[in-house]
Amino acid sequence: MFSFLYSLKIAIIFLVMLFSHQAATQCCTYTLTMQDSYGDSWNGGFLEVYINDTLIGKFYGQGFGSSESFEVCENDVIRLNYTSGEYENENTYQIYDAGWNIFFQDGPNPIVGDVISMVGNCNDVAIPGKHPCVALPLVLNEDKEANNLDFTGSGIRPANCPDFLGGDLWYVTEIPRSGNMEISIQQLNDVVVGYAVWQGNSCTGLQMMACENTDNDEKKSSLKIYDIPAGQMVYVQIWGRNEGKTQFNVQWNDIGRVILDGSELPVISINTLGQNIPYDGKINVKLSVLADGLIHYEGDAGINIRGASSSGYPQAPYSIETREQNGENKDVSLLGMPEENDWILLSNFNDRSLIRNTLSHHLFNKMGNYSPATRICEVLIDSTYKGIYIFSEKIKRDKNRVNIAKLDPEDLDGDKLTGGYILEQNIRGENNSFQSNFSPIDHPGFDVHFLYEYPDAETIMPKQKTYIAGFIDSLETRLYSDEFGDAAQGYRRFLDVPSFIDYFLVNELSRNADGFKKSIFYNKDRYSKGNKLKAGPVWDFDWAWKNLGICDLYDNTNGEGWAHLNNDCPTDNYSTGWYVRMLQDTTFANELRCTYEEYRKNILDTAYLFNYIDSVHTLVINAHIRHFDRWRILGMSGPAPEIGSIATTYAAELDTLKAWISTRIGWLDKNIPGNCSNVSATENQGVHHDLFQYFPNPASELVHFKGHLNSRNAHELNIYNSTGQLIDKISIEGSNIDLKYRFLTKGMHYFTITSAGIIGKHGKIVIL
Numbered sequence: 033m034f035s036f037l038y039s040l041k042i043a044i045i046f047l048v049m050l051f052s053h054q055a056a057t058q059c060c061t062y063t064l065t066m067q068d069s070y071g072d073s074w075n076g077g078f079l080e081v082y083i084n085d086t087l088i089g090k091f092y093g094q095g096f097g098s099s100e101s102f103e104v105c106e107n108d109v110i111r112l113n114y115t116s117g118e119y120e121n122e123n124t125y126q127i128y129d130a131g132w133n134i135f136f137q138d139g140p141n142p143i144v145g146d147v148i149s150m151v152g153n154c155n156d157v158a159i160p161g162k163h164p165c166v167a168l169p170l171v172l173n174e175d176k177e178a179n180n181l182d183f184t185g186s187g188i189r190p191a192n193c194p195d196f197l198g199g200d201l202w203y204v205t206e207i208p209r210s211g212n213m214e215i216s217i218q219q220l221n222d223v224v225v226g227y228a229v230w231q232g233n234s235c236t237g238l239q240m241m242a243c244e245n246t247d248n249d250e251k252k253s254s255l256k257i258y259d260i261p262a263g264q265m266v267y268v269q270i271w272g273r274n275e276g277k278t279q280f281n282v283q284w285n286d287i288g289r290v291i292l293d294g295s296e297l298p299v300i301s302i303n304t305l306g307q308n309i310p311y312d313g314k315i316n317v318k319l320s321v322l323a324d325g326l327i328h329y330e331g332d333a334g335i336n337i338r339g340a341s342s343s344g345y346p347q348a349p350y351s352i353e354t355r356e357q358n359g360e361n362k363d364v365s366l367l368g369m370p371e372e373n374d375w376i377l378l379s380n381f382n383d384r385s386l387i388r389n390t391l392s393h394h395l396f397n398k399m400g401n402y403s404p405a406t407r408i409c410e411v412l413i414d415s416t417y418k419g420i421y422i423f424s425e426k427i428k429r430d431k432n433r434v435n436i437a438k439l440d441p442e443d444l445d446g447d448k449l450t451g452g453y454i455l456e457q458n459i460r461g462e463n464n465s466f467q468s469n470f471s472p473i474d475h476p477g478f479d480v481h482f483l484y485e486y487p488d489a490e491t492i493m494p495k496q497k498t499y500i501a502g503f504i505d506s507l508e509t510r511l512y513s514d515e516f517g518d519a520a521q522g523y524r525r526f527l528d529v530p531s532f533i534d535y536f537l538v539n540e541l542s543r544n545a546d547g548f549k550k551s552i553f554y555n556k557d558r559y560s561k562g563n564k565l566k567a568g569p570v571w572d573f574d575w576a577w578k579n580l581g582i583c584d585l586y587d588n589t590n591g592e593g594w595a596h597l598n599n600d601c602p603t604d605n606y607s608t609g610w611y612v613r614m615l616q617d618t619t620f621a622n623e624l625r626c627t628y629e630e631y632r633k634n635i636l637d638t639a640y641l642f643n644y645i646d647s648v649h650t651l652v653i654n655a656h657i658r659h660f661d662r663w664r665i666l667g668m669s670g671p672a673p674e675i676g677s678i679a680t681t682y683a684a685e686l687d688t689l690k691a692w693i694s695t696r697i698g699w700l701d702k703n704i705p706g707n708c709s710n711v712s713a714t715e716n717q718g719v720h721h722d723l724f725q726y727f728p729n730p731a732s733e734l735v736h737f738k739g740h741l742n743s744r745n746a747h748e749l750n751i752y753n754s755t756g757q758l759i760d761k762i763s764i765e766g767s768n769i770d771l772k773y774r775f776l777t778k779g780m781h782y783f784t785i786t787s788a789g790i791i792g793k794h795g796k797i798v799i800l
Contacts, residue, residue, distance in 0.1 A: 057106050057107070058154050060103070061101050061102070062103075062110075062128065062129055062130070062135065063099055063101050064081065064091055064099060064101070064125065064127050066092075066094070066099070066124075067093060067097045067123070067124045067188075068093050068095065068123060069096075069124075069140070070119065070671065071239070073094050073095060074117055077093070077114070077118075078091060078092045078114075079114050079125060079142075080112070080113040080114075081112060082110070082111040082113070083108050083110055083111075085111070093123060096232075099236030104152035104154065105154070106152060106153065107151055109150070109151060110127075110149070110152055111148070112127075113147060114145065114147050120139075121140045121141055123140060124140055125139055128163065129152075129154070130154055131158045131159070132166055134187040136150065159182070161178075161183065162184075162201065162202070163186045163188075163202060163235075164186070164204065164236070164238060164267050167203055167267055168203045169205070172208070173283065175283050176203070176283070177280070178270075178280065179277065180200065180201050180277060183201045184199065185198030185200055185271075186202065186269070188200070190226075190243050192243070192667070195224070195226060198275050200269050200270060201271075202270075203267065203268040203282065205268070205284055212288060212290070213266065213285065213287060214255065215229060215254065215257070215268055216253075216283045216284070216285070217282055218246075218282075219280055220279040220280055224278070225253070225270060225280045226270070226272070227244060227270045227271070227282075228241075228243035228244075229242055229266060229268055231261075231267070232265075233264055235267070242255055242257065243664075244664075245273065258290070258661075259417070290412075290658065292412065296652075297410050297655050298321060298367055298407055299322045299409065300377065301320040301413075301415075302318070302319055302333075302414070303319075303414060304335075309335055309336060309348075309350070310336055311336060311337045312336070313336060314335055314351070316334055316355065317333055317335050319354065328366055328367060329354065329366055332354075332357055333353060335351065337349070338376065340458075341671065342382070342574070345381040345382065346381060346663070347418060348379060349377060349378050349421075350377040352374075354373045366423070370432035372425065372426075372432065374425075375423065375425065376422075376425070378422035378424055380420055380421065381663060382575070383573075384670070384682070384685045385577070385686060386408065386422075387644075387648050389572075389573045390408065390422060391641070391644060391645070392544075393570065394644065395541075395636075396534060396538050396569065398635045400530075400752075401531060401568050402434060402568070404424045404433070404571075405424070405425050406424045408652060410655055410658070417662055419658070419662045420656065427485075427569055428454075428486065429454060429555075434555050436555055436561070437452040439452055439453065439487055443496070444495045447559050447560050450503075450556075450558045450560075451557045452556060453556045454555045455484070455485055455500070455504075455554045455555075456551075456554075457549070457550055457552040457605065457607075458551060458552070464488075466484075466497065468480040468481070470512060472599055473609055474609055475606070475609060478606040482504060484497070507523060507526035507565060510523045510526060511523040511610065516613065516616075517616075517619060526564060528562070528566040529620065530795060531567045532614070533620075534568070535568050536596065536624065537628060537636075538570050539570065539595055540595055540700065541636065541693075541700065542573055542576035542577045543586060543696060544573055544595055545576065545580060546573075547570070547576065548596045548607045548611070549598045549599075549607045550604070550605045551572035553567075553571060555568070561791075578672065579674060579692070580675065581673045581674070582601065582602075582672075582673060584600075585597060585601055587675055590699065591692075592699050596611040596612070597612070622706040622707055622708060624704065625704050625707060626708040626798045628700070629708055630779055631780070633754075633779065634755065638693065641690075656682045666680050666681060667680035708730070708798075724739030724769075729798065730800045732799070733776070733799060734772055734774050737770075737783075738770045739769060741792055745767075745788060747763075747792070748763055749761070749764055749771075749784075750785075751775075751781060753779070753782075754779050778799045779798070780796060781797045781798075782797075
């Protein structure tokens with residue numbers, strides 16, 4: 033009996049000890065949250081999590097933010113190992129325990145390798161408001177008076193928000209039916225209140241929309257948020273300046289839809305008929321274009337999201353196609369532009385000045401080249417205000433756009449096979465491009481590709497592919513030959529020098545990070561219409577006219593750096609490097625210098641440029657307020673990683689742009705290659721074809737036009753001044769020209785030789 037009771041006692045003690053041990057080893061859920069400030073995931077970076085030296089997962093940040101959960105038991109040893117990818121300055125992460133306390137956090141530029149080893153804890157309790165996942169509720173029109181006295185911080189850093197050091201608390205609210213809301217903050221003590229608004233489908237995958245802070249004098253602030261997608265919640269993060277302890281009152285209100293009763297700008301209205309706008313393929317919508325109180329268009333259209341990285345901007349860019357009711361293309365004149373059916377709405381999300389694209393197109397056009405016409409406008413989609421856009425012609429072959437010959441599938445021999453063509457350099461897909469047989473002269477081994485823009489990859493015929501690839505090969509063969517600078521036998525036989533000079537100047541003046549690697553267009557007309565490759569039109573300047581922290585070429589605040597040397601930087605697409613070779617030709621360098629100096633007297637004079645900027649400021653004097661209410665991007669770097677101080681008002685942003693231009697032009701004045709005064713008549717004969725010449729160039733006043741023209745019909749020699757004004761017209765009989773023309777004014781001049789309205793020859797002449 034004693035033995036049984038003793039054994040029972042031992043068993044009970046063992047069970048008590050067992051249950052006590054199991055109670056002591058309770059388990060809980062830890063959460064890993066990962067962010068990418070650019071929104072394109074971690075680009076190869078990943079975090080490995082080990083528990084008691086067992087790998088439980090390899091985690092990659094997705095999009096702007098993502099999360100993963102894993103089980104941890106009391107006293108487990110948690111070890112982290114981080115492997116880096118590209119763009120590490122964008123990556124951050126946090127690990128939270130079950131009470132949403134920060135277990136560990138790192139980034140941007142997280143530590144690589146074994147990061148930390150810590151012991152798990154499952155005893156903490158979540159405090160309401162300390163993290164988005166335990167956010168406090170915020171009710172419509174209801175004041176909340178609170179403070180951050182007991183809050184140490186969520187570990188979530190609002191990017192580009194000044195004076196944030198933690199101590200934040202969180203609120204969450206339901207989305208109003210309008211999708212538009214206003215957050216109002218009243219500061220109740222002497223510590224400035226900072227706050228940020230976030231949205232997302234989950235409390236661990238949020239994207240910041242905007243941030244603000246109260247003013248020390250008025251002690252209040254408000255922030256309007258527009259067009260919040262259905263099914264998402266809105267989170268408000270609140271803190272005291274520099275981790276200060278602050279008291280505040282917070283409220284939110286439904287502000288309803290934005291109504292545009294009137295605008296000084298054209299208003300583009302799009303009714304999607306309840307459809308989502310896709311990236312691939314267009315949906316049919318109803319389009320209305322209103323300007324100056326008149327309806328310019330009201331009818332059917334197709335629309336889709338366009339662009340590469342810009343397609344992911346909150347203010348997305350779009351392609352629009354005006355259509356008949358049956359879906360066929362419909363050529364119409366919109367906002368004073370010639371009739372066509374293809375149009376573009378360019379986003380300004382990466383351009384707080386609202387000017388960078390329009391100014392660039394304006395300059396290239398003023399230099400005597402075709403550049404897409406643009407109009408600044410306001411856009412509504414399904415009655416939702418989308419802000420200020422640039423309405424633009426799409427680059428395409430057309431008599432009123434890139435005016436080259438039409439190339440049909442049956443044009444497979446003779447003069448018709450030789451044009452016209454439009455090529456592009458950009459990120460390529462499968463079977464839509466051909467590769468050059470040459471590498472850039474300063475980067476052997478780099479591969480260069482040309483995309484088929486017109487005819488496009490789906491319609492261009494094999495023989496046409498062979499022809500245009502052969503033409504580019506002939507050009508590059510001459511360019512890289514020992515006789516490359518020879519006027520008749522070198523690269524000039526295939527390349528239109530004036531257009532390449534203009535393209536260079538617009539993209540170098542703006543120090544365009546994309547201008548020599550992608551969004552580059554070339555066009556070539558038929559043999560009978562010049563047969564030379566021209567540069568342009570210019571395109572894509574939202575990464576231009578600013579200092580960028582992407583490479584030594586672009587981060588110089590003193591104005592220096594050559595954008596055409598972009599192959600020296602990490603790049604997603606290689607440049608041809610043609611300018612590196614052409615600048616070894618003293619004639620080209622001298623022509624470049626002469627052209628630049630002439631333009632500096634008019635369209636590149638800072639007074640001219642600043643007057644253009646001021647005219648846009650006047651144009652958007654009211655609309656820009658709505659735009660920056662809609663898109664809270666003042667004071668913040670956009671997708672292009674800008675360096676230096678960023679203006680917090682629109683007027684200051686334009687002043688910053690003017691200062692940048694002044695600095696850049698000052699550097700270019702000293703560093704543009706070439707010597708204008710040393711250009712000789714024998715060096716610069718302006719050969720547009722081996723049977724046609726105009727010389728000397730530059731000249732004192734007399735220029736000799738001599739050679740064979742492209743048609744046997746009558747011709748006209750048209751002379752223009754530097755502003756593009758026609759100053760003289762001379763009739764020419766037959767297919768030959770041999771005349772000397774006396775210029776009466778100094779400076780840059782242009783000429784065209786036309787037959788039946790078609791330009792056969794053209795060029796630029798400098799009169800010294």
